[in-house]
Amino acid sequence: MMSTIDLRGRALGARELRRLLPRAEFDVAAAVETVRPICLDVQHRGAQALYELGERFDGVRPPSLRVPATVLSAALAALDPQVRAALEESVRRARLVHEEQRRSTVTTTVVPGGEVTERWVPVDRVGLYVPGGRAVYPSSVVMNVVPAQIAGVGSLAVASPPQRENSGVFAGYPHPTILAACELLGVDEVYAVGGAQAVAAFAYGFDDASTGSTVVCEPVSLVTGPGNIYVAAAKRFLKGVIGIDAEAGPTEIAILADDTADPAHVSADLVSQAEHDPQAASVLVTSSQALAEAVATDLEHRVASTKHADRVRQALSGRQSGVVLVDDLDAGLAVVNAYAAEHLELQVADAPAVSDRVRNAGAIFVGPHSPVSLGDYVAGSNHVLPTGGCACHSSGLSVQTFLRGVHVVSYTRQALEEVAxxxxxxxxxxxxxxxxxxxxVRFAHEAAQVPAVDEV
Structure with a gap:
């Protein structure tokens, strides 16, 4: 069901490789024109627009835009104990990794009396977006909130789409598991707003007096988190009003594999990313024809038996997915570096050594026991990663995303005079x-006080 691109016997540069390799169609520029009136509507009408847009796009009008504290606590109380334990472990491991990303103040003495200090200052207020379309992503709450908290962001707000399937106390609010993750992490400012309108709500802020007491959402300085093409388009449209992490596109996995790889592992990992979305990209790069054939055979029964078979089949057969045949490992590395995958798995002999030769990837998963699924949840790494080839110039979400480097310059009179x-x-x-x-001008007065030589 996956198409094959045979590059054997061809020495191609990055330009040709990028033209030939599979990639999802993701026209953010066109989507900007769709989201422009939505964002402007939120800017001008605030909460009223957000309620109406929720009904229009999510099929439900939330009881209130801000989720009450009682609903957050009820969500955590009702959370499946096994899911809670998994989330707690995910948080613990994410904190271990992200704590090591803290930046320290550094002072450099350029010359005696001349110093430049770099201070790392957290963003004052951040809006974190958590998608809620085909799947539920409490793990994205963890991946957004943990680095922001470690960075020292003083004000955090989360937005996620209201779910029309919810009932009882959760009716009209985001998925209870997302709410539970927010409560678990101590985030009490959560909004039942999704899509482009959520990004606009964060950018412009709003006040909501529809429930009797006025709730004010202050504008944020930065918006992070993945979403669909309309979320990406809203980020592009509002960039400048807010800072953004990235314009996330459909998820993607590339697997560089040789004849030492287990076909079942490769097949399962391709399917694991394909189940996200019909536009998800799954790409196998290999020098082994035998492996490619074995993976194709395994995919036939694996796809048929998976829960989201139709979605997976559509993703694997789309133009964004495929098998790329190469001559050898060097050629395979050239392909994956040109592709710059969001997730890159290395299922090859001596994978740790090969990983050192990878230049472009959002995250690298080394060896047969480091699947992307591990990174999605509990590896400790962050799963908010650059897509669409952006890994050649951008990084995934981290503590640094929420920090700004500020240079503090301090020179004495003598140090300035020396370089004047x-x-x-x-x-x-x-x-x-x-x-x-x-x-x-700082030395003009002193110069005026010194008598000329012929006046002495």
Missing amino acids: GHVVALAQAEDLPAHGEAVQ
Whole structure:
């Protein structure tokens, strides 16, 4: 069901490889025109627009935009104990890894009396988006909240779409498991808002007096978290009003495998990502024709027996998925570096050594016992990763996402005087004389006090 691209016997550069390799169609620019009126509606009408958009796109009007504290606590109380234990372990491991990403203040003495200090300052307020379409993602709550908390963000808000299937106390609110994850992590500001309108709500803020007491959602400085194409388009449209982490596209997995790989492992991992979405990309890169054939055989029965068979089959047979045949490991590495996958598995001999040669990937999963599913939940790594080839220039979500580096410059009079001539020379070279004068004026008074030689 997966198409085959045979690159054997062809020496191709990155440009040709990127043209030939499978990739999902994801036209964010076109979607911007769809979300533009939605975002502007939220900007101008606030809560009223958000209620109406919830009914229009999610099929339900939430009882209130902000989820009450009693509903959050009820969600955690009702959470399956096994799911709670899994979430707690996910949080524990994520904190272990992300704690090591803390940045320290560093002061560099450039010259005696001249210092530059770099301070890392957390973003004041962040909006975290958690999708809720075909699947429920409490793990995304963990992946967004943990690094933000460790970074020291003082104000966190979560938005997730209201679910029309919910009943009882949860009717019209996000999925209870998402609410439980928020409560578990101590996030008490949660909104029943999804899609592009959630990004706009975070960007502009709003007040909601429809329930009798006014609830104010203050605007945020940064929005993070994955979503569909309309969430990505809203991020692009509002970038500048807010900072964003990335424009996340459909999930993708690339597996670089040789004849040492177990076909069942490869097949299962391809299916695991394909079940996310019909546009999800699953790509196998291999120099082994025998492995490719064995994987194809395994996929036939594995896809037929999986819960979301139709979705998986559509993803695997789409233009974004395929098997890429290469001559050898070197050629395979050239392919995966050009592809720059969100998730890259290495199921090859001496996988740890091969991982050192990978330049472009959101996350690398080394060896037969490090499947992407592990990283999705409890490896300790972050699963919010760059897609669509963006891993060649962008990183996944981390503590650094929520920090800003601020340079603090401190020079004494003597240290400035020593370098004043260089400042003036560069200012004149750039035809910005006032830049030089801003330095010279600091020494003009002293120069005026020194008598000329012929006056002595």
